[in-house]
Amino acid sequence: MRLDLVQASAREIAASVASGETRASEITDSSLARVSAHDPKLKAFTYVTAERARAKAAAIDAERKAGRAPGPLAGVPFAAKNLYDVAGLVTQAGALITDDDPPAKADAFVIRQLEAAGAILLGALNMDEFAYGFTGENIHRGNSLNPHDPRHMTGGSSGGSAAAVASGMVKVALGSDTNGSIRVPASLCGLFGLKPTFGRLSREGLCPFVASLDHAGLLARSAGDLALFYDIMQGGTHRAAEPVCALLEEGAKGLRIAIAGDYFRRGGKPEAFAAVDRIAAALGTKREAILPSADVARAAAYLITAAEGAALHLERLRERPKDFDPAVRDRLFAGAMIPAQAMVKAQKFRRWFRDQARAIFAEFDLILAPATPCRAPLSGQKLMELDGAEVSVRANLGIYTQPISFIGLPVVTVPVWTEGERLPIGVQVIGPAWREDLVLRVAYDLEKRGVVQAPVASAFA
Amino acid sequence: MDNEATLTAWCEAMASLIDLPIEAGERAEIIAGLRVIAQQMKLVGGFPLDDRAEPAPQFEP
Numbered sequence: 001m002r003l004d005l006v007q008a009s010a011r012e013i014a015a016s017v018a019s020g021e022t023r024a025s026e027i028t029d030s031s032l033a034r035v036s037a038h039d040p041k042l043k044a045f046t047y048v049t050a051e052r053a054r055a056k057a058a059a060i061d062a063e064r065k066a067g068r069a070p071g072p073l074a075g076v077p078f079a080a081k082n083l084y085d086v087a088g089l090v091t092q093a094g095a096l097i098t099d100d101d102p103p104a105k106a107d108a109f110v111i112r113q114l115e116a117a118g119a120i121l122l123g124a125l126n127m128d129e130f131a132y133g134f135t136g137e138n139i140h141r142g143n144s145l146n147p148h149d150p151r152h153m154t155g156g157s158s159g160g161s162a163a164a165v166a167s168g169m170v171k172v173a174l175g176s177d178t179n180g181s182i183r184v185p186a187s188l189c190g191l192f193g194l195k196p197t198f199g200r201l202s203r204e205g206l207c208p209f210v211a212s213l214d215h216a217g218l219l220a221r222s223a224g225d226l227a228l229f230y231d232i233m234q235g236g237t238h239r240a241a242e243p244v245c246a247l248l249e250e251g252a253k254g255l256r257i258a259i260a261g262d263y264f265r266r267g268g269k270p271e272a273f274a275a276v277d278r279i280a281a282a283l284g285t286k287r288e289a290i291l292p293s294a295d296v297a298r299a300a301a302y303l304i305t306a307a308e309g310a311a312l313h314l315e316r317l318r319e320r321p322k323d324f325d326p327a328v329r330d331r332l333f334a335g336a337m338i339p340a341q342a343m344v345k346a347q348k349f350r351r352w353f354r355d356q357a358r359a360i361f362a363e364f365d366l367i368l369a370p371a372t373p374c375r376a377p378l379s380g381q382k383l384m385e386l387d388g389a390e391v392s393v394r395a396n397l398g399i400y401t402q403p404i405s406f407i408g409l410p411v412v413t414v415p416v417w418t419e420g421e422r423l424p425i426g427v428q429v430i431g432p433a434w435r436e437d438l439v440l441r442v443a444y445d446l447e448k449r450g451v452v453q454a455p456v457a458s459a460f461a
Numbered sequence: 462m463d464n465e466a467t468l469t470a471w472c473e474a475m476a477s478l479i480d481l482p483i484e485a486g487e488r489a490e491i492i493a494g495l496r497v498i499a500q501q502m503k504l505v506g507g508f509p510l511d512d513r514a515e516p517a518p519q520f521e522p
């Protein structure tokens with residue numbers, strides 16, 4: 001195989017398969033061998049669908065041999081957070097309780113879309129229990145670990161997704177983001193992460209957490225691969241697909257870009273703000289925009305999450321409380337006790353906050369903000385120092401992501417590396433609703449100019 | 462609202478009302494969760510909004 005599977009982009013792999021230079025079966029065998037070799041160190045996968053992957057690859061090779069075009073993602077290996085239904089597998093959602101559930105009868109909509117385009121599913125990925133966490137830690141399956149330094153956490157809840165991509169085991173991983181669960185691990189593992197507009201990608205076949213806030217999305221090592229997969233994942237919702245790949249070359253030129261001020265300039269470590277400043281400088285902006293009362297937005301998102309999450313799991317809390325991760329269970333217990341008036345006010349505030357954001361986007365096309373307040377903490381670390389105070393790691397990794405997903409705005413997290421540092425940190429490029437094209441254009445532009453990059457972790461390159 | 466006795470009373474009253482087996486969890490952790498919730502409710506509840514403000518979700522018949 002002439003193709004460098006580890007370094008090649010998804011587009012290059014698909015082109016290589018389409019031209020006949022490489023067979024999908026070779027790529028799949030090589031990818032599965034990498035998973036066998038590396039996953040025990042990273043705990044990214046909870047299932048490896050080797051048989052299914054080999055059968056799919058053989059079918060693609062047969063299609064090509066018969067003279068038919070094998071699809072725009074032919075042979076590209078991907079995997080999905082284990083809250084996506086995969087036919088024949090139990091959708092665990094990071095929990096022990098779900099082990100007794102029947103296997104899924106069908107694949108999630110977006111998996112069907114990707115496989116129809118020739119992508120090859122290698123398996124299901126580890127996550128925080130029921131997606132209620134920012135650390136990538138899982139008491140039942142083990143903690144997913146950061147490929148750039150496995151002493152550190154991946155971030156979560158799409159922690160296995162981030163570990164699988166940053167170690168080069170797959171090109172793209174599907175994740176989900178309710179309060180930051182794609183953007184936090186993308187930041188801590190040095191990846192491009194796309195949380196599209198709320199409602200953009202179909203949630204059919206995804207185990208829910210908070211219906212008011214859940215988004216489907218994805219992580220990759222390049223903006224181009226994000227766009228390639230995202231275009232194919234669209235559809236199946238009330239909104240017509242709006243492909244972005246053809247727009248990427250338009251870049252950042254002419255876009256009015258602001259740095260999020262106030263709330264988004266405090267409460268983090270200096271490296272979080274330095275990363276934003278570096279991106280702002282590369283994009284030639286010093287202007288600031290204030291999303292007012294972002295602290296209230298975070299609080300309202302917190303209440304909606306706790307209350308809806310608890311309502312979803314109430315029967316399981318009653319019947320099998322001992323089978324939950326204690327850290328998840330006790331927060332759900334508390335969430336079950338939230339009075340109705342708090343929820344109504346939180347939902348009213350959500351619309352008010354959305355209107356404030358709309359007013360800002362009349363003046364600007366994009367806003368920059370930190371993705372996380374720090375680089376990856378150690379795996380298992382409970383406390384960290386932020387702004388001179390000792391605070392909970394679990395509760396604070398999402399302080400900058402939570403107010404943004406609260407109003408469903410599209411975001412690409414871009415990975416920033418500082419010379420001499422072993423771990424990356426991410427910056428959120430935030431757009432107005434339904435403008436994934438803008439956030440992906442800027443991410444693509446920054447990547448092309450070498451400002452941001454997502455290399456495979458050196459131990460796995 | 463966030464003193465220990467009030468939080469404990471809240472916890473016990475709600476657990477009893479909705480049949481929640483909190484004895485299976487860590488009482489201190491649940492109370493800590495309620496303390497955070499109480500703080501967030503104060504923040505959201507204290508934000509001035511007009512009576513006519515519409516909530517975000519829309520029901521489409």
